[in-house]
Amino acid sequence: MKRKPTFIESISCFIFLAVVVGVGFGYFKIPIQPILILSAAYAAVIALRVGLTWSEMEEGIIHRLKTAMPAIFILFAVGIVIGTWIYSGTVPMMIYYGLKIIDPAYFLVTAFIIVAIVSVATGTAWGSTATAGVALMGIATELDIPLAMAAGAVISGGVFGDKLSPLSDTTNLAPLVVDVDLYEHIKHMLWTTIPASIIGMGVWFFVGLNLGESTATTGNVEKMLNELDSIYNWNLFMLLPFAIILWGAFAKKPTVPVMLLSSVIAVFVGMFSNGFTLIDGATSMANGFNISMIQSNGFDTPAFSETVTSLITRGGIFSMTTIVVTIFCGYAFAGIVEVAGCLDTILDSFYSKVKTVWQLVGITILGSAAIVFTAGVASISIIMVGVLLKDVYLKKGLHTKNLSRTLEDAGTMLLPFVPWGVSGIFYLEVLGVGPGEYWMWAIPCYLCIVFAMFYAFTGIGMAKTSVSEKGTVSKEVNSY
Template sequence: MKQGSWLPILILGVLLSFIILIFCVIHNIALGYALALCWVIFMAIGKREYGLKTLLRFSWEGAKTSFGVLKTLILIGAVIGIWMASGTIATIVYDAFRITNPQTFILIAFVVCAGVSFIIGTSFGTISIVGLPLMLIAKSGDINLNIVAGAIMAGVYFGDRCSPLSSSASLVATITATRLFRNIRNMFASSWLALLLTLAGYWGLSLLNPLNHINTSFMTQLKHNFTINWLMLIPVIIVLVLSVLRQPISRSIPLSILAAAILGVTEQHQQISTLLATLVVGYHPATAHALVQGGGVVSMISPLTVVPISCAIAGILNHLASFTNLQQSLANRQTKLPFGMTVLISFITSAIGCNQSIAIIMTNTLMRPAYGKHNGQLAVDLENSSILTAPLIPWNIAAFVPTAVIGASFVGYIPFALYLYLVPLVYGLQQLIFKKGVNYH
């Protein structure tokens, strides 16, 4: 069979995979099962081009690219568990409770997450440091959790797009051969209106959906179960400072864990064996219905299964000639305003590749001919599409991991993640209004 005739089969496989994934999301079925079935589908399609051993090698090569992410997930699960046991999470929640204005909580959630993500440049780190405590406050305050989760998700990816410390922003600068800080300047220039609309949207949602009450009994419970003082913030400060110093979280989190363990022993009077156990199984106090509980490596089991399978699928797709033909046929539908096609392809690569970095690289490869020598414009368009569309795909790592950390619905947050779709929407309208686009160099 000729390569061109394989294209309908690949498209059918892609559509079938989408149906399976969407079905599992709607019915709350573990995505690991869905992705495993999708892997089988693409293995079957790949058999038309390669032998079984070769496809398994492609899968393994793809899965190996996930090892860095897996290490990060293990560290995040471990640090959340010990932060809970050491009183770090309790202190953040308690202090946030005291300064929280119920009428502006949703807006504050976005602003705080956006600020921290810009400072440290990592969505996964931000979701652990402030996203989880904010969600705990929301759960105790009887508020629409999907709206809060949407504000948190939008905020944690603000820095992914425009922080000098963001690995995603650095990746875009590298593959487009552009200067990082010039890109950052262009990021703000191309999104200030969308940001203002986002702030206005969350302000309105805050007024319509305030925290119904500040749970004083929860604050009393925190004071009773934990020693609350500024020392408990040292583990978080370590991560923040080292992130600003461009140290990877693979270095900062172990130091934070050590600091939290010391505080757990000296301030919370925990047993060392208990603290070690929280790294694996999380913190589970005897107090019934305690909000401050969970974490540990076991809390990351679902993401730990999803990530390597999704990368294995990407490993197969990267070698399929029929998939390359599909990508090229999409990319060849060029106009004078290529941003719309860039957004479409970024959605497809985010959904199929299940990984933000894969989406960025694939979209860049496909759309580069459409931009010619306008690398700066390409960089802006990638930042305004691939980086922000990945967190809107429930089975993408960029969405699946943060929602798992804060215990949010995999799909419920999407309508309320305003910044994630207002940026490409407003920017796209701007391109249409100017007809020839707004040039960034």
């Protein structure tokens, strides 16, 4: 006979996850995938105790994986884009001219702005960090900019755009769940996003002034430029793959088909501009670009430095398999916990104690963060917390766009900090820096929560409503 799990049973799943991740992944450096499977096994034991069958648990896992498929498609497309954009010379060209133009003192601020613009245009933090971000990390390496700092600025720019772009999936999902106009939602998010970003840029600016005296020697930079010169024949056609991505964004075309179209064009650009073969182009899609492709053309090429070799030997659809496997393992845990009712039990126990506005916003943040750190994606937290708290916000006289804003502040913005989450592993794979290194430099990502709580305490930036007897919004009476 099925029953609702107790609070102790429910919270034990998350305590078990925290312990095994902390000890296994954090201390013993065990790969995260078997740890997630072990956590899913414990959750399955709890699910059996409350009366679920294995078949029902499988259905819960499958349901969760179904919601992850769009993200998986994007991951595979990103892998293809990286491989083909290096093959075509698109990313190396950005690095080449970036090294000539960007001043080390302003690199961090510049990196944030560039990636933010690309992310707003494309609607994806992953796509912007995997293209412009990869190029900027290559520049940071040669300018001796600490990679943790560079990754923090790049990721912050990517998440900034992902949060505010009308093309982003989470930006559309949050207002949809709580019944708010999309552009009202985006406008309301400026309250937390803009000041957090300004503070971040201020910190990066003053830190960057100390980086102005770069320890990178002119000889090292010139050597890298000369090596890239010997591989690629620079021309404006190399920017065509990037232009296609921007066109797709402004034309509101589906993300994955546009990314694949960009990759196909990149293959032809690489063939005609650099003399690479079609077979190598197809191989770049699957396994990424490789330095051997240059030598296979019969050119008398010198041995390349380790920096250039590591920079251009990357990408391909198979480079994303680790992330996809992690998604399957993580969703095994998340699916079982959700179908067993553990999340509902925990959230209900907290929501019953909400008395004030700041407690309500705080519970929204805690609930969203708990689910994000459990599932590793923001969509689940947005849906679950949004549905559960929508009426509570209305009863408190608060417009639900306060809820949609906080869902993104504690969801989209926190994703990069989850080491076992899809985003954390993605950034480690693409940028070469993990959450444990870049977290303190991804300043806007955690300051959004600080501003959310500040507004909750003071009432500033909290839109209010009058509520009808049915608990629906009749009109907005005050918006700070």
